[in-house]
Amino acid sequence: MAEQPDIEQLQTTLLAEITAAGDDNVLEQIRIGALGKKGSISARMKGLGAMAPDERKAAGQSLNALKSVIADAIAARRDELQAAALEERLLTEIVDVTLPHRPVQTGSIHPVSQVWEEVVQIFGDLGFSVAEGSHIESDWYNFGALNIPDEHPARQEHDTFYFNPGPDGSRKVLRTHTSPVQIHTMEKSQPPIRIIAPGRTFRCDSDQTHTPMFHQIEGLVLDETTHLGNLKWCLLEFCKAFFETDEVKMRFRSSHFPFTEPSMEVDINCSWQDGQVKIGVGDDWLEILGSGMVHPNVIRAGGHDPDKVQGFAFGLGLDRIAMLKYGIPDLRAFFETDLRWLRHYGFSTLNVPTLAGGLS
Numbered sequence: 001m002a003e004q005p006d007i008e009q010l011q012t013t014l015l016a017e018i019t020a021a022g023d024d025n026v027l028e029q030i031r032i033g034a035l036g037k038k039g040s041i042s043a044r045m046k047g048l049g050a051m052a053p054d055e056r057k058a059a060g061q062s063l064n065a066l067k068s069v070i071a072d073a074i075a076a077r078r079d080e081l082q083a084a085a086l087e088e089r090l091l092t093e094i095v096d097v098t099l100p101h102r103p104v105q106t107g108s109i110h111p112v113s114q115v116w117e118e119v120v121q122i123f124g125d126l127g128f129s130v131a132e133g134s135h136i137e138s139d140w141y142n143f144g145a146l147n148i149p150d151e152h153p154a155r156q157e158h159d160t161f162y163f164n165p166g167p168d169g170s171r172k173v174l175r176t177h178t179s180p181v182q183i184h185t186m187e188k189s190q191p192p193i194r195i196i197a198p199g200r201t202f203r204c205d206s207d208q209t210h211t212p213m214f215h216q217i218e219g220l221v222l223d224e225t226t227h228l229g230n231l232k233w234c235l236l237e238f239c240k241a242f243f244e245t246d247e248v249k250m251r252f253r254s255s256h257f258p259f260t261e262p263s264m265e266v267d268i269n270c271s272w273q274d275g276q277v278k279i280g281v282g283d284d285w286l287e288i289l290g291s292g293m294v295h296p297n298v299i300r301a302g303g304h305d306p307d308k309v310q311g312f313a314f315g316l317g318l319d320r321i322a323m324l325k326y327g328i329p330d331l332r333a334f335f336e337t338d339l340r341w342l343r344h345y346g347f348s349t350l351n352v353p354t355l356a357g358g359l360s
């Protein structure tokens, strides 16, 4: 047992070093110094061969015990150091999730998205919900159900994009207006119906005020008593809220759409100065939408009885009212994905339109 005091001594020293080790590197040096190939414990292990059998057994046991005590102590200290490091990181990298966020400066909201949200807000407040439809429609939903029979001139007026004929010979179309949503909605729901349907529409047309893809907002109200007066009030309220002025004047011009009877186009008053348009002042007029009382044939096509229910519909040019409200002169620029244009006309990402907080 001559080795015992030496081993005890070694254990005391090593344990003290381990406890004092301040980081992983120091700890690793201690491990190599003790348990490594040429380490203090390993060297003593090698010395066992030269001992007498009795001595060797006792010394071997003590050395093995020492080895595991030291290995355990190193592992425990390593865990301790790691836990302390984590604790420190958690304290220094603390995030206060209750702090107000900082405005993100990159990226902005496209005027079409902004106006889309504004319109949804306003009609939402008037009790309308939002309906959606598909961009690809059958001839029936885009035309037939809307009282536009095959030979009707409106088909030519619409500059329709047609798909190749399917196996049954029928041709799908890219919807030329959002009015097909009227039919889908009537098929799916029971009056009272009060919806708006914002979305993309397509016509084969391109100049300063027309692009092959543009946006419309359809409106549909259907119940037992809704009349033309309700339509006028509703659109007037919308215009006042949207253009953020009580001054705006509206002019209802008698017109014709196959799917409404009577039909009216709506103009608002404006002035032009140096190529800039101002809404709600001046004696010029600008057309912003088509509207009318839903035609009995359309109500029937939607699965309802025109002797029992009636209502109004309107179709509003979304890009058009965006141009008017925000003084954007050329419609084509909306869809050119020019970042400089977007930086100029885009809206802050955090500026969500609400009626209470202001729309724009």
Ligand code: PHE
Residues within 6 Å of the ligand: 176, 177, 178, 179, 257, 260, 290, 291, 292, 313, 314, 315, 316
């Ligand atoms: N769908 C018509 C268009 O695209 C607009 C409209 C909708 C008119 C609903 C009356 C009623 O021109």
